[in-house]
Amino acid sequence: MTAKLRISSLAAAIGLSLFATAALAQFYPTKPLKLVLPYSPGGVVDFVGRTVAQHLGDVLGQPVVADNRPGAGGIVGTDVVARAQPDGYTLLLMDPAIVINPTLQDSVPYDLFKQLDTISVVSSSPLVLVVAPGLNVKTFDEFVAYGKANPGKLNFASAGIGTTPHLAGEMYKQSTGITATHIPYKGIGASYTDMMSNKVQFAFSSIAGALPFTTDNRVIALATTGEARNEVYADKPTMSEAGLKGFSVDLWLAVFAPVGMPADVKTKLNAAIGTALQKPDLKAAFAKVGVSPRGTTAEAGGTFVKADYDKWKKVIVDGKIKPTN
């Protein structure tokens, strides 16, 4: 990212924008791109976003600048992109909150399906069910049995109302019929002290959050929530394998763009993301935080996002999970 590069790309940008707004795909991109990350620096979205930005920039031959626009659980950053020009220069990286917020909140400023286009689902990572060591349960079955035998005693931690760990917990309650009190924290990392001292008994945690505590069994990992087993917890069953058929929660990340992008630009962008996701450096970086690179076509990505929207909508409506006054 040298000064010279910036100046020349600026000159190019000024020159080009005088002629046309719809850039031709063969020239795209002619100026730096912006990848909006709707969360504060730090955390998985930020890390994955910056890694993707770096490698995507190499593939496209133009820098991709990561731009943190935190606020209101991702709504602020998502809205910035929903209202941006569909010229292929403003992109969004977002997690399942983008499909959860429209159902959970009374109103969100963007229309997920009319204003935003899925370009590619870039990564998948399951959550991991962790339990307090004080419960003395070693397997998923024992945990379910404990919950049934001790109604009203269990607490589960989450990273806040409507976050994936919260909704996964609610889905667990709905599918097993177990009762448990929801204890929200600011980020799942903050809950581990209370879990170690058995004030909170279980959580569906991100892998990155759980790893430091499960390696020496200060909390016990029981199962992961992916479709297939995760490399990091290869010896732990998936929730389906453990007996809850169809229980799958994916902390996916996808690149979105404003609707109306020229088709050839979209194709080129999708291909570039696919190439970036194949890079060994990127794969290595993803693997460290328990994230697997994915890469889909735009169509498959759109279908996937819609399916996830429907899944969470059902959990939220069935569980009557709403911010209440």
Next chain:
Amino acid sequence: MDFLTNLGTGFGVALTVTNLLYCFVGVLLGTLVGVLPGIGPVTTVAMLLPFSFTLPPESALIMLAGIYYGAQYGGSTTAILVNIPGEASSVVTTIDGHKMALAGRAGPALGIAALGSFFAGCVATVLIVVAAPPLAAIALSFGPAEYFSLMVCGLVAAIVLARGSVVKALGMMVLGLMFGLVGTDINSGIRRFTFGFRGLADGIEFVALSMAVYGLADIALNLEKKEENVEVHSRIGRVWPTWADIRHCIPAILRGTGLGSVLGVLPGGGALLAAFAAYTLEKKVAKKPRSFGDGDIRGVAAPESANNAGAQTSFIPMLTLGIPSNPTMAMMIGAMMIHGISPGPRVMTDRPGLFWGLIVSMWLGNLMLVILNLPLIGMWVKLLRMPYRLLYPSIVVFCCIGTYTVNSNLFDVYVMAFFAVFGYVCVKLECEPAPLILGFVLGPMMEENLRRSLLISRGDAMVFVQEPISLFFLIVAAGLLLVVALPGIRRTREEAMQE
């Protein structure tokens, strides 16, 4: 002789040319972002995180750690020179530090801040080496009930920050707690007191509030005070603290270091509480407490030692338990994970080079900071010789950019404009901002832990007195309230009666 072997391992890692270089880069960057209002170590560390992937893990962590404690040094500079707390923990430093600068003693203030920080840094480093596991146990024994009681204790202690009326100080503190409520309630998910602004969904931005009530309100007052010829910082005075200054401060530095080392271990507001507690303690034990608030050098030495000690010991729960005590530590954990290291008790045994190297590098980094900062004091003090008519627009510019870059959100800039007016009114009414800021930072944590305790205890309030640590803090708080508040109220009454 484990101890010496470990230190030897540490020096072996930290003293390589590469690691010394990254340590230096870290503390230099840290000082820079610390001096600049607004942008802080969290943002800087996050931006360098992907880059650190290309470095060996030792170098990466040494550099990132340097940014963090370097920023603590830099933050006090801005607090003393232009009355803007770079971080919550340097709010206390503004009280006496800036008064010293106004009285032409900016040099000694900066000097004692650097020396106190260095001493605290050294002690805290030794503490990490010899007592990390027992100190880490403190962090583990704190549940929501303990935190709630600690917050109560901290808020009660804040009353002594007040120089004037105790009632006003209490009022400002409660107002601060209220401002802290703005935003999304984490227990229910609803947005409180946002007046329909989406920009307030995550609450009032700390940087915007603190720069407004300190920096901008201060400028407005200076401008109207001397509209004829504004030369506020005309006197410079000597650049170095005298021996007498240093001797005067030694007990304060020692007490500050002790308090900071213990409180820094606690996740949450550790470093902030440490700075406030150290100031409170000095004011209580001092023979002439009245000089506090008017530029008492001990009022700089104690909190600066405390927040630096706290910054250092906040590595303990991160390194030994894998528990992040603040956002920067969360990112350090991220950095370790990127390199395939799981933070936790095993780091010490599995990666001794990394563990001890990092700790030794902290000591070296502190040394670099003192060497870097002491000569810079002359330069900083010269900055005050800059005519105020040129200095204040520069402060305005850095406040604006600083606030904007925190979240790239324009709304925060307007929030700052609003609170500038509020801060101005407060100063006119002699309502001091320090208790407001403390309430603002601690309020959300206090409510969160109160509600969490009661959720877990299923509504039984006895939990606060059944847990021994919690009970201890409540008793201390009650004691403080009696000792501090009663004579305070009586005194102001007497003063009022005499008029």
Next chain:
Amino acid sequence: MLKIKAGKDFWSGIMFLCFAIVELYIARGYSMGSSGEMGPGYFPVVLGIVLGALGALLVARAIIAGDEPVAGASIRPLLLLVASVVVFGVTIEPLGLVLSLVLTVAIAALAGRQSGPLEIALLAAALAVLSVGIFHFALLLPLPIWPAL
């Protein structure tokens, strides 16, 4: 004999009361919940009542025990200062850092009435160069530098 002289304590009390009343008015829309599951209204209502009481105490004390008058205020510097901040907010995204800073510095300098146009121009230029150097090149923050075309 009881002559109310509105001074620092009196107005502080009024300010606290105003904040308390507005806060309680808004908080009435939030549920109180129970002690086991405190609603979002519980803590705010407690704070509102405490602040209101402190405000009332200040006002009462000011009336009974007397009060110090508020020092005179001149609004001009404050207003221009606030205006310069608002102008920064309005212009930073459309105009970019450089032009926005020139405007901000110019208005801020007016607040002090001390600098001539040349000095303001030089200061603005210096600050613009410094800021671009620090924030754009050294810290790599994604700030717009020039107007977006």
